Amino acid sequence: MAAAICTLQSFQAALRAPSSGALNKEFGIPGHVVVFAGLGGLPTVRLTHACGASAEVCLFGGCITSFKQASGDEVLYMRPDALKVLQSDSPKSKPISGGIPHCFPQFGPSDKMQQHGFARNVDWEIASTSADPQPDDRDPEVTLILTDSEYSRKMWPYKFKVAYSVALHGELLRVDMRVMNTDDKPFDFTCALHTYVEVLDIEKAKVRGLKGLQYLDKTVDPKNPAKKTEDREEITFTGPTDSVYLKAKDFAELDVGTGAAVTFTSNNFSDIVVWSPWTAMPDCYRSFCCMENAQFSSPVSLKPGEFWRAQAEWAVRDL
């Protein structure tokens, strides 16, 4: 296993915001893992599988900004306003809205911190990279770490560590998230992987796998969402949609309207969120649908020393 583990020197270097080049020297694995200046010049890790599939993870926000099949087809969607923010003078004033940003330690609005929490607004660090040396199955992987800071403790007064591993297994994108309580007092959190998927047209998109579930419809009053039961085999879009499906199963899929579906397989996330802003985002709503593995309906409570772990996988299935 070719691997590069975070050393004391790398940790100190991270505090000095190292360049993509310096990070690549330390964590790059030729042919499989490269750290480069990605969107807005932000340090980004690109994983490339031997089959040709690739994924990019930006250290700002620990956000997956690209997931391409071996054919070169992009699966994820970046909102145009996200790109504008990245091109502005202060690229870190807003989160990256697109790809797979984190919602942590809060999903949704909060009195104490920004909507969807601070994890998507701060720099994560590379802890390690690896690429399996099997010639036919070179699974490249990066593990990012987020720990509390003076900034985070002002909003959320706890010490914590999040480890987030992103790997490509052939054309399948896989993440493994661990949240650890490193404090001496308990805390609760909610979270989501806010996945923006590119669709041919939102009116052609269909979500399957949620029939029979109860959901919170946040479209009318997000603070007091109506509780409903999903009776549709296939959810289609004809207006704004903002639904949190409770106790979701470990599998659901989004038919993107091109003759393919993006599959969502997960372990230990309690809910699935389906969101389309519709004409509130006139220049882009037709091009994406958000489907999010989330832990919202039952917040996680961690005592000192405890950790929570969940996984998610995305793949493309021809229909």
Ligand SMILES: O=P(O)(O)OC[C@H]1O[C@@H](O)[C@H](O)[C@@H](O)[C@@H]1O
């Ligand atoms: O624009 P943001 O902050 O990324 O949030 C987008 C949307 O994210 C979804 O997850 C929420 O359910 C919506 O209510 C919210 O509007």
